[in-house]
Amino acid sequence: MNLLVTGGCGFIGSNFVRYWLEHHPEDQVLVYDKLTYAGRRENLADLWEDPQLSLVVGDIGDQALVRQTCLTQATDLIVNFAAETHVDQSILGPLVFTDTNIRGTHVLLEVARELGIRLHHISTDEVYGHIRDDHQSVETDELAPRSPYAASKAAADQLVQAYAITYGIPVTITRGANNVGPYQYPEKAVPLFSTNAILGEPLPVYGDGQQMRDYAHVYDHCTGIEAVLLRGEIGQVYNVGTGREMTNLEMVDIVLQTLGKEQSLIRHVLDRPGHDRRYSMNVDKLRALGWEPRYEPRQAVAEAVRWYQDNQDWWAPIRSGEFRDYYEKQYAERLAGLQG
Numbered sequence: 165m166n167l168l169v170t171g172g173c174g175f176i177g178s179n180f181v182r183y184w185l186e187h188h189p190e191d192q193v194l195v196y197d198k199l200t201y202a203g204r205r206e207n208l209a210d211l212w213e214d215p216q217l218s219l220v221v222g223d224i225g226d227q228a229l230v231r232q233t234c235l236t237q238a239t240d241l242i243v244n245f246a247a248e249t250h251v252d253q254s255i256l257g258p259l260v261f262t263d264t265n266i267r268g269t270h271v272l273l274e275v276a277r278e279l280g281i282r283l284h285h286i287s288t289d290e291v292y293g294h295i296r297d298d299h300q301s302v303e304t305d306e307l308a309p310r311s312p313y314a315a316s317k318a319a320a321d322q323l324v325q326a327y328a329i330t331y332g333i334p335v336t337i338t339r340g341a342n343n344v345g346p347y348q349y350p351e352k353a354v355p356l357f358s359t360n361a362i363l364g365e366p367l368p369v370y371g372d373g374q375q376m377r378d379y380a381h382v383y384d385h386c387t388g389i390e391a392v393l394l395r396g397e398i399g400q401v402y403n404v405g406t407g408r409e410m411t412n413l414e415m416v417d418i419v420l421q422t423l424g425k426e427q428s429l430i431r432h433v434l435d436r437p438g439h440d441r442r443y444s445m446n447v448d449k450l451r452a453l454g455w456e457p458r459y460e461p462r463q464a465v466a467e468a469v470r471w472y473q474d475n476q477d478w479w480a481p482i483r484s485g486e487f488r489d490y491y492e493k494q495y496a497e498r499l500a501g502l503q504g
């Protein structure tokens with residue numbers, strides 16, 4: 165099978181490419197990636213020599229290039245990881261989220277429709293909005309996104325479903341929980357807190373830190389996507405997570421304990437605007453395909469933290485480069501307590 169993996173140089177995409185080549189060595193994987201700040205060739209540094217893997221640098225919004233790439237590769241399946249993915253960045257500068265997450269997905273759908281290619285779209289639990297205490301989201305729940313990022317992902321999901329209904333194209337969608345693991349850009353909470361703690365810098369916890377997330381290991385996301393690609397029903401949506409949540413303060417505690425660092429590094433700072441209090445998904449539909457997560461949330465976080473401890477060569481150049489400008493904009497006033 166020939167897979168076009170968009171966003172394959174990002175966090176989850178690169179873990180998926182690595183997983184897929186190991187478990188399906190007969191398949192051809194073509195990574196199509198714009199190489200934004202979050203997309204890094206070095207995430208797959210050890211694999212570029214593999215004749216089964218290749219890279220096209222391009223934007224998913226470039227219809228001519230996507231089309232030509234699919235024709236050249238004779239693509240059987242597009243797996244769409246490409247996206248702008250950070251909620252805080254979507255609050256600072258939302259329009260690129262519309263361009264990539266909505267229009268970019270729409271372009272992929274157009275090419276898939278024209279060339280008769282199956283499309284698997286990677287979505288998120290954030291499309292369900294924040295979830296009341298007595299509920300776990302199921303795939304048929306209404307979408308109620310609350311950030312520019314989540315709204316752009318929800319719009320993309322609806323386009324994918326509309327194309328399936330209108331044109332009958334073969335699509336599937338997975339909605340993932342908060343992933344942790346190797347190669348996650350350090351703007352996200354677990355790598356940010358891990359690398360800050362290693363550097364002895366404060367950990368900026370938004371608000372009271374009682375927000376709840378299902379911290380799932382990226383490995384389990386990859387096996388969940390694989391289960392849907394191999395055994396999922398065309399046209400269906402599947403939630404992927406552990407089905408269990410913890411508070412952000414519990415997650416921070418695991419980070420600090422794993423690194424042997426003091427609680428005094430914790431700083432409660434001005435909350436994220438519109439911060440969703442709780443995400444929680446029911447994953448029974450995916451389990452019915454024979455999938456089970458390998459990692460408990462606590463193990464997943466601890467294992468991710470250890471990766472950042474052992475892989476400073478990967479994150480140190482990122483943290484000392486363009487990331488500093490973003491960090492300054494997002495955290496300087498918060499950490500100085502000047503946020504009003």
Ligand code: NAD
Binds near residue numbers: 317341
């Ligand atoms: P990431 O930010 O680490 O990587 C995104 C990748 O997409 C990068 O390689 C980037 O270069 C590429 N990209 C961005 N815009 C592009 C464009 N216009 N054209 C081509 N490539 C482009 O993201 P991630 O955390 O790996 O997330 C991957 C997917 O999974 C996204 O769709 C995201 O919404 C979804 N998701 C993420 C999580 C999570 O916890 N990280 C959870 C659930 C779902």
Ligand code: DAU
Binds near residue numbers: 252290342370377436
């Ligand atoms: O739930 C799936 C989503 O998980 C994905 O769709 C997104 O792409 C991914 O970025 C992630 O979104 P979150 O906003 O939940 O993840 P983030 O790592 O940014 O934050 C996790 C929690 O930690 C959240 O409640 C906000 C909080 N947080 C985050 C940062 C960056 C802090 O308290 N302080 C911080 O500095």
